[in-house]
Amino acid sequence: MTELAEALSQDEAAFAAEVGRVRASGTLGEGGRLLELFDFLAGRGGNKPSASQAEIAEMVFGQTEAGADDATVRVYIHRLRKRLEEFYAAKGDAPDGSRLTLPSGTYALRLVRAAGEPETEDAIQSSRRPLTLIIGLVAVAALAAAFFAGWAVPWRDEAPPANALWQPFIDSPRPKLIVVGDYYMFGEIDSVSPERGRLIRDFRVNSPSDLIQMQDLEPERYGNAEDVGLNYLPFSVAYGISGIAPVLAGGGSQVSVIAASELEPDMLNYFDVVYVGLFSGMALLEDVNFMDSGFQMGESYDEVLDKASGKTFTSGEARSLASPAYYSDFGYIARFRTPSGALVAIVAGARDTGLRGVAPIVAAPRLPGDLDKIARKGDFEALFQITGQQGADLAEKLILARPRGD
Known part of the structure; x- marks a missing residue:
């Protein structure tokens, strides 16, 4: 086996091991669309190009007629990114210092080793x-x-x-x-039927900090709201x-x-x-x-x-x-x-x-x-x-x- 092939094999093994660790933790639930989205992205591997919204809409949500800018996909990607962040905040990185991420602007799981690695161009652009x-x-x-x-x-x-x-x-x-x-927009997630999530423009909510404030003031109305990083x-x-x-x-x-x-x-x-x-x-x-x-x-x-x-x-x-x-x-x-x-x-x-x-x-x-x-x-x-x-x-x-x- 060449050095390149061996390195690729090791990366794939590390990616698969971390996928298994996240999945076994129960962070993504025992079933449902969020876990299905994770499995779809994990099945593509850690080195494939980003999936498209249309691919995810069809393969995960069964929306064969979904448009190129589908809100359901964006909302679920945002939720999965937050769940991964919560997992690593609670469980820590893998023994080799790696973790799974969903870089902003992409629909792909990536295995990154934060310790000592320079910030990638994707991360710079994301920030x-x-x-x-x-x-x-x-x-x-x-x-x-x-x-x-x-x-x-x-x-x-x-x-x-x-x-x-x-x-x-x-x-x-x-x-x-x-x-x-x-105009700032936030997502509203239905905990019973997450696929019915929607984007909302509320004139009282003009920023992520406004959303946090309204969640404190009116939790019954804004309890399911999430910042999805959208302005128009x-x-x-x-x-x-x-x-x-x-x-x-x-x-x-x-x-x-x-x-x-x-x-x-x-x-x-x-x-x-x-x-x-x-x-x-x-x-x-x-x-x-x-x-x-x-x-x-x-x-x-x-x-x-x-x-x-x-x-x-x-x-x-x-x-x-x-x-x-x-x-x-x-x-x-x-x-x-x-x-x-x-x-x-x-x-x-x-x-x-x-x-x-x-x-x-x-x-x-x-x-x-x-x-x-x-x-x-x-x-x-x-x-x-x-x-x-x-x-x-x-x-x-x-x-x-x-x-x-x-």
Whole structure:
């Protein structure tokens, strides 16, 4: 037997021994889909390429028509990863220091020896995944929006002119942080029928720490919830960021992009912040913005209330999107300075039509009408009515523009 063949044989034996140890422990139960998933992955060995979601959906769950992005598979993979972590926390590594892992982003069992081994590229990429994924989605979405709208790719040699909204950002020495409104999702596992697990978006739960808090406060409602590492972005964010990013970058400052769920309060001590997204995705910035605003959210994120007049502006996109009828959505722009000295700009929509409608307004060389004059004087906010039809933004109208704090 060659040295290579002998090494492979030893690896296979060590893999099989560790599979047997985990299985015999009862950590995965005496039966059920979780154990079946483990056996399926173990049967493939420790050196085969990652299985696909479609393979697992068909071979383990009998879902021959499952889509390429099947939530059931992701939920069970997440649960199996957690069970393995619990097993090794309780039982320790194998005598040779090895353990079975499910590397993030893969559907394959791997035998790793943690002691003294360098971190693999898979592990490095896994540790960066939440922020890298968001930034990647934003970049792809922005370029896609530019392509479909017929715009030039915005990151060009000559920066576009900055209008009155952005000029204070260009003049500021602080690095710039573009915050995109993302949505955290968690899984809910049915202990009796785990295959009925589902993904949930709950506006009260915007991060893994929020989920832990709600599990403590309302265990009867959130007791079966699990963090599955999922966030998503509205596509309309691309329309805003593709116009804003090149303007901010033109000032020569560092420009970074993170998700709203990643924003921490102390970041306002070091960065100027620009939010691009829907009202419902603002997270921490919702309180920061509306604390001194003349507006407030209504009974839902579809409603914006003007405190001075008492008038409520309600988006009609959700009720009219499927029909050819015209409807009104609303876009919001604001700029203000926080007590920590950070400049903050908000470019938001009640729904996608509103955000798409205000995106070209904020990226234009000059703000429209009186808004330009108000923006040159200091902190301000403005509300636009965007006429839409089946998701398309057709026309915009400035409803209200005023200095902040008035």
